[in-house]
Amino acid sequence: MGEVFTFDHPLIQHKLTLLRSKETGPKEFRELADEISTLMAYEVTRDMPIREVEIETPIQTMKANKIAGKKLGIVPILRAGLGMLDGVLKLIPTAKVGHIGLYRDPDTLEPVEYYCKLPTDINERDLIVVDPMLATGGSASAALQFIKDRNPRGIKFMCLVAAPEGIERVQKDHPDVDIFTAAVDEKLNDHAYIVPGLGDAGDRLYGTK
8 A cells, every 4th residue: 555645844834834825826826836845855755766976076086875867757737736846846857747637527527638748768767746636536546547557667646735535545546656745634525625725726826716
């Protein structure tokens, strides 16, 4: 079963509080989402393997550590996931970026993939899929399956706020995927919004209704 990692770092929690506030406008919301994503990416990449190399400092030759050539990819789920992308890329600027877009069929209520563009060498990459909210888990689970169908080397899922229902769904459908979140909230309401949550992340990022 995939693990759930909840970040209790004071900086992340402080910025998440500001992000949640209804007084926070789109500009500040984008900046906070970006900053939290950078801080989270620091921990999400903690298990990257390293190798020993020999370098020369201005003083002497020494053995030091470098990342062992592990290939990474970042995949935001459109559109809200874009608000987390640059924050992760600040730490991993050489990562390749894919995009996946879904919509819910009004008749069947099933997620439908309308766009998926991933790195051509996806089978050699570990992917970090990013989306601010993990609510029902339906879209996240579908996105993970659509990506898995292209055979990546591995996948992690990173969000800002998660509901217990969404975590349960992803763990049921994708027991091999670890979930990283800044908060696990109380529940979903009757409209499938996370409570207390932060509202609609896409609308708050881009000033739409």
